[in-house]
Amino acid sequence: MMGKKVLAILFGLLMVATSVTFSNVSASTSVTVILVSDNAADKAIAEYLANVTGAVVVTTTWGVYDPNVTAEIMSYAPNEVIIIGGPDAVVDESVADLEELGITVERWGGQNRYETNIQVMEKAMEKFGLKFNESVIVAGNDSLAIKNALQIAVQNRAMVLYVNKTTNVTKLMERFQIMEAVAFGSPASKKLMEHVREQLRECNCTAREVQANITKETVLQLMTQVRERVRTIEEIANETNCTQLMQQVRVMEMTMEKANQALQAGNYTYAYQLMLELQVRTQFGLKAANGEMRKMLGNSEKMALEREMVKLQAQISVMERAGINVTEINALMEQLRVAIQNGQYEQARQLMNQIKAMVREAYQNGKEALRNNPPAKSSAGRKH
Structure with a gap:
């Protein structure tokens, strides 16, 4: 079997690192899931979009593949998944897992959090028809400032814009044609916000400043x-x-x-x-x-197969909890376990492909059951 530590990582990531922002999901509604890493900047704009669109947010550890994430997303039977962040943040393995199930995936991400931020704001306006009254400008590496800026952005329906010391704030404001701003910082980003203040004067923008206290x-x-x-x-x-x-x-x-x-x-x-x-x-x-x-x-076919088995078991469990009949799939999963344990890897691969096809079919046919049985709220998630 796979090393105990690796299994602990695979199962433990779901409990420790994956959190869900819950929305009211019914069988009759169109469901969008936003998959995002726990990067404070990316996660904040994901939560912002969830607040204004009703999307469901699933959060995973930055840069790490968690085979359980797809099962979490499956539980909402989404019409589509929007990934916020580049492949360094939300790894490509997650995209492959979702597409394997026939789930439509779109990635909104750049080379860094600043590029991702601009791309998300632009795509959100195009896809969801969002209009913004003003902008909230915040240091992109200041987690506290970002958290507080998010609250103001939601309240005022403001665009969230991340900046650093190289950002041309004047051009940024002109790009989005928003001349009113709230500049948000903390003592940790004091120098940067002075730079922002100067540039806001240059563009003749109406601005006010807010500072979060570090406790x-x-x-x-x-x-x-x-x-x-x-x-x-x-x-x-x-x-x-x-x-x-x-x-x-x-x-x-x-x-x-x-x-x-x-x-x-x-x-x-x-x-x-x-x-x-x-x-x-x-x-x-x-x-x-x-x-x-x-x-x-x-370098280890056995360990690779075992990780795939962990992923499939999580997906099957989600469908089983929703009342979907997975009896035949479970029987094949037992055969798969035995084949891997006995080193029969060719047989295991054949069984794996068969199981994946059956899981995909069961998922596609069982979306209504999944939406009628959404996951229970947990301490990791909160409801908008």
Whole structure:
């Protein structure tokens, strides 16, 4: 069987890293699911779109393939899935899984969060006919500012625009033809917001500034997310025996400890800045970890088959809970387990293809049952 640590990662990601924003879903409505990583910037604009369109948001760990994600999306029987973020954020394996089931997938993503932000705003206006009254300009790497900016954007039906020190704010405002703005920052993005203020004056835009306060709770919330990311990287590093990843984990842990010391000393801004830096570093670490996992699976047919089996079992369980008859599929799954265990990989591949075809057919025919039995709310999700 697949190594215990890898199985723990595959099953654990669903419980720890995947969260769902719930909407009222009925069999008669058109359902759009937005799949997004836990990157604060991408996730905020996904939640914004969910608020104004009624879409359902499914969140997965940045840069890591989770075979359980497709099952979560299946449970809503969506008409389409919009992925926010590039393939580094939401990996291509997730796209392949969805298309395998016959689910229409569209990706809105650029090379970074700033390109993704602009693309999402433009496509949202085109696809959903959204019109914006003003813009909310916020530092794209300031999680606290982004979280608070999201609230104002929803309240005022404002366009969310992420900026950094190289952004030409004047051109950005002209591009979207919005001359009223709210500039949102925190003590961690003070210098950047001064740059924004100057450029807003140049474009003769009407602007007001809002600053979020960094508290102990703010830092602790960010620490929780980063700690989970570091733990995921460490688990994959141990399973793949990747020395470079292990070294990265040690350095990250030292930064975590440094931030914790600053937090205990009451220096919340410095602790927060350290966590923002670490948040970016974990993304590079997660990307590398996923690459190592791909290599390991590429060198082990048994482990690759077992990961596919984990994915299929999650999908079958979703349909079973909705009352869809999967008896024949479960019987084949048992044969698949035996074939993999006995090293009969050719037979296992044939069974796998047969099961995938049956799962796709059962899903396509069982959409009404899935929509009539939406997943129960969990502590990971919240309802708009």
